Amino acid sequence: MGSVKAELLRLWKWPATWVLIGVWLVMTLTFGYVFNYLALNGGTNTRSMSQQQLIGAMQPENVGAAVVRGLPMFGGAIVLVLAALAVGSGYGWGTWKTTLTAGPRRVSAMAGTLGALGIVVVLLVALTFVVDLGAAVTVASLEGWDWSLPGPGVFEALGASLLIAAMWAGFGVFLGVVTKGPALAVGLGLMWAIVTENLLRGVGSLLGPVEALTEVLPGGSAGNLAGAVGGSGAPGVLTNLSGTTAALVLAGYVVFFVGAATLLKVRRDLV
Amino acid sequence: MIVTTEKLTKRYGDRAVVDEVSLSVRRGEVYGFLGPNGAGKTTTIRMLLGLVKPTSGSARVLGEKPGTQKALLKVGSLIEGPGFYPYLSGRDNLRVHAARRGAGRTHVEAVLEQVDLVGAATEKFRRYSLGMKQRLGVAAALLGRPELLILDEPTNGLDPAGMADMRDLVRALAAQGQTVLLSSHLLGEVEEICDRVGVISNGRLVAESTVEQLRGDTVLLIRADPIEKAHVLVEGSEVHGDVLHVRQADARALVRALVHAGVDVQEVRPLRRTLEEVFFEMTGAA
Numbered sequence: 001m002g003s004v005k006a007e008l009l010r011l012w013k014w015p016a017t018w019v020l021i022g023v024w025l026v027m028t029l030t031f032g033y034v035f036n037y038l039a040l041n042g043g044t045n046t047r048s049m050s051q052q053q054l055i056g057a058m059q060p061e062n063v064g065a066a067v068v069r070g071l072p073m074f075g076g077a078i079v080l081v082l083a084a085l086a087v088g089s090g091y092g093w094g095t096w097k098t099t100l101t102a103g104p105r106r107v108s109a110m111a112g113t114l115g116a117l118g119i120v121v122v123l124l125v126a127l128t129f130v131v132d133l134g135a136a137v138t139v140a141s142l143e144g145w146d147w148s149l150p151g152p153g154v155f156e157a158l159g160a161s162l163l164i165a166a167m168w169a170g171f172g173v174f175l176g177v178v179t180k181g182p183a184l185a186v187g188l189g190l191m192w193a194i195v196t197e198n199l200l201r202g203v204g205s206l207l208g209p210v211e212a213l214t215e216v217l218p219g220g221s222a223g224n225l226a227g228a229v230g231g232s233g234a235p236g237v238l239t240n241l242s243g244t245t246a247a248l249v250l251a252g253y254v255v256f257f258v259g260a261a262t263l264l265k266v267r268r269d270l271v
Numbered sequence: 272m273i274v275t276t277e278k279l280t281k282r283y284g285d286r287a288v289v290d291e292v293s294l295s296v297r298r299g300e301v302y303g304f305l306g307p308n309g310a311g312k313t314t315t316i317r318m319l320l321g322l323v324k325p326t327s328g329s330a331r332v333l334g335e336k337p338g339t340q341k342a343l344l345k346v347g348s349l350i351e352g353p354g355f356y357p358y359l360s361g362r363d364n365l366r367v368h369a370a371r372r373g374a375g376r377t378h379v380e381a382v383l384e385q386v387d388l389v390g391a392a393t394e395k396f397r398r399y400s401l402g403m404k405q406r407l408g409v410a411a412a413l414l415g416r417p418e419l420l421i422l423d424e425p426t427n428g429l430d431p432a433g434m435a436d437m438r439d440l441v442r443a444l445a446a447q448g449q450t451v452l453l454s455s456h457l458l459g460e461v462e463e464i465c466d467r468v469g470v471i472s473n474g475r476l477v478a479e480s481t482v483e484q485l486r487g488d489t490v491l492l493i494r495a496d497p498i499e500k501a502h503v504l505v506e507g508s509e510v511h512g513d514v515l516h517v518r519q520a521d522a523r524a525l526v527r528a529l530v531h532a533g534v535d536v537q538e539v540r541p542l543r544r545t546l547e548e549v550f551f552e553m554t555g556a557a
Contacts, residue, residue, distance in 0.1 A: 094351075094355075098353070098368065100322060101320045103371060
């Protein structure tokens with residue numbers, strides 16, 4: 001518990017935590033509501049979305065889908081950056097050395113970091129939900145729509161959001177530990193999340209096996225889970241795998257990333 | 272013994288960075304771990320803290336295996352400069368560290384006072400001077416009231432005033448009975464504050480004893496005329512130019528005998544090797 005408390009204290013007071021969460025909230029608002037609202041009120045709908053689709057995307061009852069659809073790519077990238085920075089920076093600042101000589105066992109120290117990051121991920125998803133719900137209610141009230149609050153199905157979407165964010169956070173932690181620094185971890189992570197998987201999807205349209213592979217890569221499985229719980233109309237959202245399959249693949253990634261990072265942290269010399 | 276190592280070795284490939292080092296630190300002493308840069312001091316210390324795993328050999332810290340929770344909670348350390356979050360204040364950094372060590376908030380205030388940082392406790396760590404950063408590092412090491420304090424080059428990069436402050440701090444801790452393992456490449460520092468010294472060179476511990484023992488016996492320098500007659504009269508003396516060197520001699524008796532024999536004694540003084548001379552002799556450094 002001491003390790004989690006220590007990590008939470010330092011993450012809570014870290015400007016980067018709030019800057020990244022803030023950037024994500026602005027993005028989800030802008031792409032989820034502001035642009036859709038402008039499109040609905042006289043904009044040119046370049047995505048061939050009908051008025052009904054735009055209204056549906058902004059309805060408060062669909063806020064779960066609004067939360068989850070941004071996470072497979074851009075939201076995930078932001079979570080990955082946060083985790084990679086949180087873990088990788090400790091090597092440059094020398095804080096890992098301080099942490100590992102403070103008393104807790106290495107596994108406990110790592111569990112503290114993972115636990116605190118987990119809490120930040122929950123906070124991020126919760127804040128996204130609150131902000132999106134606030135925006136949806138505002139738009140619905142402004143437009144005079146009949147609206148209702150989301151039903152129990154929203155928990156499925158929020159659970160999927162948590163799993164997707166946890167996977168990207170795990171990926172960031174893994175990269176931070178492997179590269180022992182923030183810069184390379186962030187660079188590699190962003191390249192993977194935004195560029196590499198999209199390039200592979202492009203190649204996949206020419207080669208069947210590559211296309212099948214892209215469905216189970218981190219971004220692909222996140223996109224499939226988002227698609228399975230109702231997320232649509234955002235980059236990275238796919239509908240080729242069932243929700244259960246995508247969730248299992250994602251859980252596998254979480255276990256792999258967290259396990260491998262912890263194993264490396266425990267076994268590797270800190271020089 | 273607070274720390275013992277038995278043939279502790281760390282190899283990177285074919286290169287032995289630490290080579291069969293066997294040292295011992297006793298309770299209540301300030302132990303100087305002396306060696307040139309790159310001699311293996313920090314790697315040895317990292318092995319004592321469990322940050323680096325030894326290739327072979329063994330070590331016990333306060334009777335525990337290095338790096339275990341039991342051992343680490345009884346040890347406070349500052350290795351190769353302080354590692355803190357730059358965006359947090361000194362106090363918040365200590366609070367984070369205290370949470371990991373299970374130390375209370377009141378102890379944070381106590382150690383801030385001990386290292387004279389109360390006035391700067393709310394400043395961000397990145398705005399601290401090097402001296403303040405080092406003192407905060409010592410404060411963190413003192414959290415949890417450790418039985419052993421390991422300070423690796425605590426005066427590195429400090430100006431003369433900062434170095435003097437740090438030495439005073441270590442002296443004050445030692446006066447309270449705190450066991451300190453202090454690594455340094457600064458001979459004066461070790462000579463001034465350490466009870467015993469281990470000298471490491473190229474990964475090997477070449478000597479371990481008190482500073483006095485390291486310096487060896489006091490040699491008496493005698494300038495006399497005629498020197499040849501004095502040399503004959505003083506048993507075991509050696510002629511070095513126009514002076515004699517005599518080991519373990521009673522100066523007063525010697526002078527009386529020489530004067531009685533008609534030798535003109537011009538100068539008699541103890542000639543002691545400095546730790547620096549001993550160090551250069553042992554490490555082969557120029």
